[in-house]
Each structure stands twice: as structure tokens, then as C-alpha cells.
Amino acid sequence: MEKFIELEFMLRDGGSYYLYDSRFVVMSETRRNQINAIDYEIQHYASVNGYAVKHTYEEAIAMIRKARGEDNAKV
Numbered sequence: 001m002e003k004f005i006e007l008e009f010m011l012r013d014g015g016s017y018y019l020y021d022s023r024f025v026v027m028s029e030t031r032r033n034q035i036n037a038i039d040y041e042i043q044h045y046a047s048v049n050g051y052a053v054k055h056t057y058e059e060a061i062a063m064i065r066k067a068r069g070e071d072n073a074k075v
Contacts, residue, residue, distance in 0.1 A: 005067040009053040009060070017051050024064055025049055028057035 002022035009017040027047040034040045046053055046060040053060065 003068065005064070007063055007067055009048055009051070009055060012045065012052050012054050017053060019049060021049070026057060026060050026064070
């Protein structure tokens with residue numbers, strides 16, 4: 001039986017997203033936000049179980065691994 005863990009993620013709109021699960025689907029996303037007619041910025045985000053969160057892919061994976069007690073595991 002898999003260990004259930006509880007996590008809190010920050011949603012892109014500023015709200016909190018609480019998960020209590022044993023399985024997670026994490027996807028990496030890159031957004032290009034236009035600042036003005038010439039300039040833009042690239043932002044890296046993650047999606048966790050279908051919800052867009054403000055954390056990067058690496059941060060989300062690290063949070064999950066830490067909660068599972070896998071501190072030495074690499075991304």
C-alpha cells in the first residue's frame with residue numbers, strides 16, 4: 001500500500017491548493033508573457049494533478065519527494 005501524503009501548493013492566481021494523495025502527475029510548462037511590443041519574459045511553471053501551480057517542475061518534484069522521505073533522490 002502506498003503512503004498518502006499531504007501537500008500545499010500555491011496556485012498561479014494566488015490561492016492555495018491542498019493535495020492528499022499517494023500518486024501525483026507533474027508536468028512542466030513554459031509561458032511567454034509579453035511585457036510590451038518588444039520585450040517578453042519566459043516563466044516556468046508546473047501542473048500538479050491537472051492544476052497549474054506557481055512552482056517550477058523541479059520545486060514540485062522536490063516537495064513530493066521530501067514529503068515521501070526521499071530527500072536524497074534526484075530529479
